[in-house]
């Protein structure tokens with residue numbers, strides 16, 4: 114039965130929003146049996162605790178059900194991450210569930226390129242036959258898997274499945290940028306930033322409340338869970354007047370790509386004025402003062418580099434701001450009792466992004482912000498049952514995703530896949546794409562499409578017929594979050610451990626499966642070593658198995674009662690056993706009922722865990738970076754001494770730094786802007802979080818809510834820049850780069866840095882099966898193929914554009930919403 118949204122909400126007895134409904138006018142596809150049951154009259158109202166699952170943020174979700182039919186969503190107030198908050202994407206969970214565009218059963222593309230329905234048995238038999246054949250020929254390495262699915266436990270299962278086939282080719286697109294923390298701290302994942310206890314957060318480029326890894330947590334930690342008088346101050350350094358920047362106590366507008374210069378200017382003032390943490394620096398860092406290495410060579414220290422190169426006038430000149438702002442921010446930091454610095458978003462999305470993250474993290478070391486409340490900490494490990502080692506696990510160095518070109522330490526996995534398939538260096542015969550849409554998120558979609566055409570079997574696991582699914586041979590439709598078992602482990606950057614568990618609050622509406630169940634079924638059909646490596650009958654059983662370790666460890670607690678109660682209980686108990694869960698079955702049941710577990714306990718003084726690399730210290734002078742630069746230099750000649758090899762390695766990356774400076778936090782200037790062009794800084798609005806946001810008309814309606822815009826792509830520019838270009842608010846323009854052009858509407862943004870063009874990501878879908886097909890434009894299509902020097906990841910903010918007037922619409926105010934999507 115098809116109901117439009119207004120009818121459905123009426124049936125379900127829900128309040129309606131005139132603005133949203135007026136814009137949507139779209140049907141929800143609700144199975145007739147469920148509607149008939151709802152029409153029989155008021156039924157039993159129940160609530161279920163689960164997790165949102167629509168992005169990596171890990172928020173707890175309370176689902177309101179009438180006779181087992183989900184009718185309302187709100188944030189779970191018990192959940193320690195979001196404490197009742199729910200972003201618009203989370204609130205769109207019902208639209209995603211009932212979206213009429215969902216794929217209702219497996220599809221196989223025929224020779225004419227049309228999709229035709231097949232059964233699960235037919236689809237899985239075809240894939241399994243390929244896998245068995247490749248395995249039998251010891252060609253398992255011709256299998257590859259790209260995943261954008263959030264969840265660490267799914268990532269483990271996917272990696273195990275691929276490795277058991279004999280392939281090292283697995284990449285997770287959702288993994289956070291961690292290289293700066295590897296080079297300075299020796300960590301493989303970013304550490305936690307204890308926003309809940311910080312009294313001053315210095316944010317470089319990060320739109321904490323919209324685009325951070327866990328925005329609802331940031332809002333709770335900095336605002337919602339604190340009395341007004343105890344809230345942390347926020348200083349934002351960046352180019353865009355984001356919703357977070359607009360709420361900051363201070364905001365410093367700088368030139369794009371110069372965040373590191375500002376950070377190093379602040380570091381200079383802290384050192385020059387003696388306001389840094391001398392004890393921490395002396396006891397827990399390496400490379401602050403000039404030093405002598407094991408070969409007796411004199412090496413440059415961070416202090417000298419700072420004092421000679423980053424005095425405020427020069428740093429301000431580089432960053433395009435006033436030197437007084439640098440001094441003021443440094444002195445404000447020095448007065449704070451628990452300051453912390455974070456970098457993300459636009460600050461790390463240029464070609465020099467990893468260098469910027471290193472420079473900002475050096476501020477934390479000068480502030481002694483490690484291992485203290487309000488600083489940089491490590492969440493306690495989650496004691497999951499480990500997976501038994503595989504008899505033969507292919508090495509990651511052989512992976513087609515291993516670094517070979519773009520960056521010193523890595524490559525963009527999607528581009529690596531396209532390059533190595535097209536040059537024939539790594540043949541791929543079966544590619545799984547799980548919960549990701551790289552044809553929409555990669556700038557060289559044509560090249561990727563060509564690569565996909567060369568792969569004999571591309572299997573997409575997704576709930577919608579998006580661009581990548583439309584290019585696959587097989588589309589295996591997957592559950593959406595409210596229908597599935599899934600887990601969410603601690604989001605990147607959060608200071609305490611969390612584990613959310615989602616259970617199906619409604620039976621799947623269509624003939625869909627969880628990607629984990631698909632992989633387990635394929636492993637079963639492949640038999641042999643693959644079947645033995647993944648013996649769980651269902652993904653639920655796999656999760657239960659992994660979580661038995663939690664009960665045995667006796668740490669943490671299922672969150673019960675109000676959040677504050679559990680916190681108080683926790684503090685009272687200190688021994689961290691106020692809810693005993695020695696029995697794994699009991700823990701599982703409680704976790705299913707309550708939806709979340711957490712462990713805020715830290716182990717202070719565990720420096721070996723905080724700095725696990727060989728030095729055991731925060732490395733201002735990164736030894737891993739030096740080793741890699743020397744390695745790069747010796748590609749030319751093995752005979753080079755280490756100083757010469759370092760110089761050659763630095764030259765190979767095209768750095769402006771020289772010698773030891775390259776191994777220290779320093780500023781690498783962004784690409785120069787050509788005459789008449791402006792730097793393009795794309796950003797991800799809150800309404801575009803996760804891979805399923807485009808399924809919701811409500812989100813499309815409010816897509817650009819900060820500029821009163823919906824159903825279209827806009828460019829944000831400062832009024833002064835608009836005046837120079839003779840553009841006004843509401844004008845339609847072409848945004849042109851060397852790669853192409855997109856259309857957008859001008860929105861003036863007082864407070865944005867001059868001379869910068871900001872464009873939102875998330876729109877411009879082309880696949881006809883996408884609910885957002887034809888809405889807005891995708892700025893990724895006009896990005897230059899520029900990569901981060903070190904991580905090799907695509908640099909989103911390294912393209913320059915021109916704005917060409919297409920249509921002068923109106924000046925003086927935003928276009929009314931009804932015109933914007935009309």
Ligand code: SF4
Nearest residue numbers: 165168170172200203
């Ligand atoms: S979409 Fe992400 S941030 Fe929003 S409520 Fe869901 S998990 Fe939280």
